[in-house]
Amino acid sequence: MEKVNTRHSILRLLLISIVVLFSFSQNLLAQDEAAPADQEESADAKAAASSAGGDAAKGKELFNSLCASCHKRYKRSTGPALNGVTSRHDKDWLYRWVKNSQALIAAGDAEAVAIYEEFNETAMTPFPQLSNEDIDNILAYVEQPKPEPTANVQANAGGGESSGGGVSSDIILGVLAFVLLLLVVVLVLVNKTLNRFAAASGVQVQEKESRKPIWKAFVENQFLVIVTAVFLLLAGGYFVYGYLMQVGVDQGYAPVQPIHYSHRIHAGDNEIECKYCHSSARVSKTSGVPSLNVCMNCHKSISEVADASSPNTSVTEEYSKEFYDGEIAKLYDAVGWDPSTQSYTGESKPVKWVRIHNLPDFAYFNHSQHVSVAGVMCQECHGPVEEMEIMRQYAPLTMGWCINCHRKTNVKMEGNEYYEKIHDELSKKYGVETLTAAQMGATECGKCHY
Numbered sequence: 001m002e003k004v005n006t007r008h009s010i011l012r013l014l015l016i017s018i019v020v021l022f023s024f025s026q027n028l029l030a031q032d033e034a035a036p037a038d039q040e041e042s043a044d045a046k047a048a049a050s051s052a053g054g055d056a057a058k059g060k061e062l063f064n065s066l067c068a069s070c071h072k073r074y075k076r077s078t079g080p081a082l083n084g085v086t087s088r089h090d091k092d093w094l095y096r097w098v099k100n101s102q103a104l105i106a107a108g109d110a111e112a113v114a115i116y117e118e119f120n121e122t123a124m125t126p127f128p129q130l131s132n133e134d135i136d137n138i139l140a141y142v143e144q145p146k147p148e149p150t151a152n153v154q155a156n157a158g159g160g161e162s163s164g165g166g167v168s169s170d171i172i173l174g175v176l177a178f179v180l181l182l183l184v185v186v187l188v189l190v191n192k193t194l195n196r197f198a199a200a201s202g203v204q205v206q207e208k209e210s211r212k213p214i215w216k217a218f219v220e221n222q223f224l225v226i227v228t229a230v231f232l233l234l235a236g237g238y239f240v241y242g243y244l245m246q247v248g249v250d251q252g253y254a255p256v257q258p259i260h261y262s263h264r265i266h267a268g269d270n271e272i273e274c275k276y277c278h279s280s281a282r283v284s285k286t287s288g289v290p291s292l293n294v295c296m297n298c299h300k301s302i303s304e305v306a307d308a309s310s311p312n313t314s315v316t317e318e319y320s321k322e323f324y325d326g327e328i329a330k331l332y333d334a335v336g337w338d339p340s341t342q343s344y345t346g347e348s349k350p351v352k353w354v355r356i357h358n359l360p361d362f363a364y365f366n367h368s369q370h371v372s373v374a375g376v377m378c379q380e381c382h383g384p385v386e387e388m389e390i391m392r393q394y395a396p397l398t399m400g401w402c403i404n405c406h407r408k409t410n411v412k413m414e415g416n417e418y419y420e421k422i423h424d425e426l427s428k429k430y431g432v433e434t435l436t437a438a439q440m441g442a443t444e445c446g447k448c449h450y
Helices: 009-032 056-067 091-099 101-106 110-118 132-142 169-200 214-220 222-245 263-269 292-299 321-335 367-373 378-382 399-408 417-430 438-442
Strands: none
Touching (some): 056 132, 091 101, 399 438
């Protein structure tokens, strides 16, 4: 009687079919997601004359350089919203007002006095250097209609028809799944038919020989048992040591703050100096948490994020213009600022900031010693903060990390008379021209622990 071996051809065919169908479906999805987004013509880029009779593109440049600090086009700020100003005032009057508003007020002009009193008698900066044509260009820019918010074009994660108007990707995937299921059923039926045909023909199917279980063979081999035990002990000790060395190390810690603050926009795009907000880092042990009045130095006039800063493709789509504007609104609510009247309501709320960098109580660190005396840049310890959307702990802040820095960092001597005498004596002792912080005693225990 003939014996035959049962091959795993059915399973192999099934796996090959799954791989082919999966690759095909991925190609279809990639093509669906490549649909181009609709492009809108920017109104700011048009150089055509507007209703005010000027060049809006040139007017935008003048507005951003001269007017944007006090005025917004569609919202009240330090001054009134400028959109619609040509319908509220005569153009000749606007020329005189922009060039010298104080002269109109002093002359008793009713419109000028009313605006002056409405805005808390805040004098507008005169711009006698502007020509009538320049003012027309500015008016052309501010009189442009407010653009409607555009919805973000996102791929349909849950399914639906593609933007190209073709067959839905869900339908294609459904058809492929049905074909795969049909193929599985056919292969199972073919397998059963072949087995019945072999039984009817008297063909004996060779059965697999029983083998000793692998665990039993492993236990009987003493050499493998010893080697495995030693390996597990070493691996366990390695991971336990690694875990214990991470206790108290919060590198990468990035908590969610009650008001989102983007270092990428402030320190990066706007190039605000770190010590403008963290001013106590120059003279104090701590860098300090900026008070909200520091924020309001700028945000009295900045109630919404600039289009150039958001949205940004380098961060996730979560950080849209609406998101940033909402966070500025949270700041206004905390300090009690009413942007419509440009005044404080007197009702303020505390902001519970979450601390990110926190050394143990037994470790002493002085910011002024490093910032003012040593001249260490903030990025040395805090990383590229100008690129961080969410502030995180960049360095491990461990004892070894600090000591390594002291060992490789030379003491700054330019204009630093504090260390001049001791530097001269120690440089002769060690026979070097420049000393590291460690050679100056920065690795002594009492420097950081006392």
